[in-house]
Amino acid sequence: MRSRSAVITGAAQGNGAAIAKGFAAAGIKVALADLKMDALERVRDEIEAAGGTAFVAKLDVADPDAAKQFAIDVKEARGPVSILVNNAGIDRGGATTLLSVPELFFLSVV
Numbered sequence: 001m002r003s004r005s006a007v008i009t010g011a012a013q014g015n016g017a018a019i020a021k022g023f024a025a026a027g028i029k030v031a032l033a034d035l036k037m038d039a040l041e042r043v044r045d046e047i048e049a050a051g052g053t054a055f056v057a058k059l060d061v062a063d064p065d066a067a068k069q070f071a072i073d074v075k076e077a078r079g080p081v082s083i084l085v086n087n088a089g090i091d092r093g094g095a096t097t098l099l100s101v102p103e104l105f106f107l108s109v110v
């Protein structure tokens, strides 16, 4: 795992931030994306204070062009990516069934 490179979306808080810190602590080079740049930079600072490195970028994963550019930027900065944690998303609360989720919701979180 040590030479691997990972992309984690929705990494500014919650599960994504925890995964990012855990991967970085395991020696994996992480590239992090989120809508919330201030919080994302705090995650990067924490990773770097612990001796790791993190590439960070503001990204709306529902924007295909921005996602494509992010992939290009990550590859330039970090080389090939071997792990993708497609974590970004929103929880609208409450129990739900797959068939009751409107198509537009899927499109908004990709």
Ligand SMILES: NC(=O)c1ccc[n+]([C@@H]2O[C@H](COP(=O)([O-])OP(=O)(O)OC[C@H]3O[C@@H](n4cnc5c(N)ncnc54)[C@H](O)[C@@H]3O)[C@@H](O)[C@H]2O)c1
Pocket: 009, 010, 011, 012, 013, 014, 015, 016, 033, 034, 035, 036, 059, 060, 061, 062, 087, 088, 089, 090, 091, 108, 109
């Ligand atoms: N926590 C749970 O119990 C639980 C349960 C089932 C599924 N999930 C899913 O797991 C993922 C993480 O959950 P969490 O509790 O850590 O969520 P969270 O709300 O704490 O964090 C989600 C992160 O994703 C980011 N995000 C949202 N939309 C985005 C977009 N379009 N582009 C880029 N970033 C975006 C947010 O800014 C936030 O930083 C989510 O997709 C959530 O729906 C969580």
